[in-house]
Amino acid sequence: MVSCSESAEGFAIAPFEGGKVFLKTEVKRELYEEAIVREAARRVQMMRKEKKLFEADKIALSLHTDDKDLLSILKKHEKGFCAQVNASSASFGKRAHFGSKEWEIADAKVEIWIEKA
Numbered sequence: 129m130v131s132c133s134e135s136a137e138g139f140a141i142a143p144f145e146g147g148k149v150f151l152k153t154e155v156k157r158e159l160y161e162e163a164i165v166r167e168a169a170r171r172v173q174m175m176r177k178e179k180k181l182f183e184a185d186k187i188a189l190s191l192h193t194d195d196k197d198l199l200s201i202l203k204k205h206e207k208g209f210c211a212q213v214n215a216s217s218a219s220f221g222k223r224a225h226f227g228s229k230e231w232e233i234a235d236a237k238v239e240i241w242i243e244k245a
Contacts, residue, residue, distance in 0.1 A: 164198065164234055165205045169212040171231045175242050176213070186245040189215040192222050195236035216245045 134141055138154045155163075172189065181187065189210070193199050199220060202209060206218050228241035
């Protein structure tokens with residue numbers, strides 16, 4: 129009796145009626161960074177909704193995390209991130225803001241504070 133197993137580095141393989149599905153499991157750095165920025169933007173948009181802010185309302189935004197990789201990604205993409213959430217600017221660093229919220233993004237804690245500008 130002979131058995132055969134198939135593997136492909138960087139792919140997950142799953143059989144189905146019509147054949148096999150190969151799913152790429154490796155994520156390029158550029159795509160990972162885009163996902164992180166979108167996730168942070170999603171959290172900010174949730175906070176905007178909670179504060180009953182309109183899409184056209186500009187906000188002041190402050191973020192703090194101890195995760196150096198996450199912080200560097202957010203700083204690198206600051207301009208696009210601010211455009212996504214309609215923020216006049218973003219500040220990074222530890223600040224004592226009343227009303228800030230703590231979120232978990234990519235296994236790191238991020239404190240976000242927003243206010244209508």
